[in-house]
């Protein structure tokens with residue numbers, strides 16, 4: 004299961020996992036966009052789902068549809084996310100609430116719903132697309148976003164603790180700037196979505212005995228992380 008699958012890093016992960024032979028249950032709030040972007044691997048290997056991260060019912064329906072179709076969930080990749088660039092003093096609390104809902108509560112809900120199936124897998128994987136903004140606060144530009152990504156990191160460690168004995172391994176992927184709509188899709192000097200997708204594929208494929216809890220990805224020297 005992969006959220007935010009229709010564009011950016013999520014779309015690159017979908018392509019990479021499709022090439023690796025996985026069956027994909029993709030989530031997006033615009034299923035028409037998802038139909039356009041989804042890897043062309045045939046309907047027996049890919050299931051397209053409506054997923055609005057702020058809507059618990061859509062998460063429930065997505066997990067149920069995945070089980071109905073594939074009978075299992077081995078991997079959950081929480082990639083959907085939003086950013087607001089207002090600083091501390093001017094931050095609109097409603098915008099902070101929106102980021103909290105999408106960046107933190109969205110992954111929390113999907114994890115809780117998928118957890119029984121990930122446990123059953125014996126080698127379940129959860130990948131949370133955090134950020135270097137989950138590791139350090141750099142100036143005043145994205146304070147609210149950073150708060151939500153720190154929270155997502157906390158959630159990642161919590162899942163790791165409770166799922167470990169059942170073979171669940173969790174990685175919080177923490178990239179700096181990545182060339183998507185969130186930054187600049189044409190910027191070749193920053194990390195490319197395909198590179199993040201390669202790292203995610205590696206994290207998923209590692210055995211239970213080689214788990215990476217946090218993966219920090221730099222495109223330039225960062226004094227803090």
Ligand SMILES: NC(=O)c1ccc[n+]([C@@H]2O[C@H](COP(=O)([O-])OP(=O)(O)OC[C@H]3O[C@@H](n4cnc5c(N)ncnc54)[C@H](OP(=O)(O)O)[C@@H]3O)[C@@H](O)[C@H]2O)c1
Nearest residue numbers: 007010011012055056082083084132134180181183184185
């Ligand atoms: N790009 C970066 O520099 C960077 C760096 C570190 C971490 N990240 C993280 O990486 C993840 C992917 O970001 P990206 O760079 O690929 O950004 P993006 O190109 O803007 O894509 C964001 C994705 O999240 C989805 N999304 C947004 N709000 C949603 C909602 N309410 N319900 C369901 N899906 C929703 C979007 O769907 P729609 O198409 O419907 O809007 C889209 O698929 C995010 O969690 C982001 O915080 C990005």
